[in-house]
Amino acid sequence: MTNEELQSLTEEISVRLFQKPFKHIAFFNPRLRTTGGRYMLSSHNIEINRHYYDQHGFDELAGIIKHELCHYHLHIEGKGYKHGDKDFKILMHKVGAPRHCSPxxxxxxxxxxxxxxxxxxxxxxxxxxxxxxxxxKRYVCGKCSGKLEEVLKIAE
Known part of the structure; x- marks a missing residue:
């Protein structure tokens, strides 16, 4: 999947589930390692981790996009867009967005x-x-200030 296909998929999910347009950019960020995606507050762009699409397929990708679009639309509207906010939890339940990605x-x-x-x-x-x-020669025992000696080197 290319960035252009990701952009059109994000726009389509936004209109179909949220009845609102996505007017910014969605793209794959190769530097993401520990998260499925992230919504950028300053630029309103959405970054997606390609590894989740490669390993888990289209359904996982769609779930990540839904989750990030919840952040996006609530932030644009000035409502609670953070994970703990009530508005966020209600909207996530309404559109069927997952709380977490699959590992x-x-x-x-x-x-x-x-x-x-x-x-x-x-x-x-x-x-x-x-x-x-x-x-x-420089460091001593923390217990008694005695001299230290290297006993063995273990290569694991």
Missing amino acids: LKEGKKRNTSLKSYFYKCLSCGQGYRRQRRVNT
Whole structure:
């Protein structure tokens, strides 16, 4: 789906469900990662995360557009457009917009190649696990102020 098709779909949903025109721009924003879409208060544009369309299909995309159009029309009218506002909840129920998106199947991949460093106090035996290396000449034990020694480096 292109941005032009998204724009025409958004305009069509707006007229059909809200009986009001959508006069601004709707487009796919490739930088969105954690949300299905967002309504921009300053420009009145709607940005959509393409990954939701790719993974969940047209119905999920239509739901995201409905949700963002609820923000859009209520904000334009000067009513409560935030998630907790009564006007927003009533309009969402009226048009059948979802409160949340379905989760994406492939989440953000964590870097599993992080190293761990383990330090031990020579005086009291207190152990410390760190992801970053500690300068043992500069830092001391937080419990007794004793000297620290690197015991082992763990590559996970």
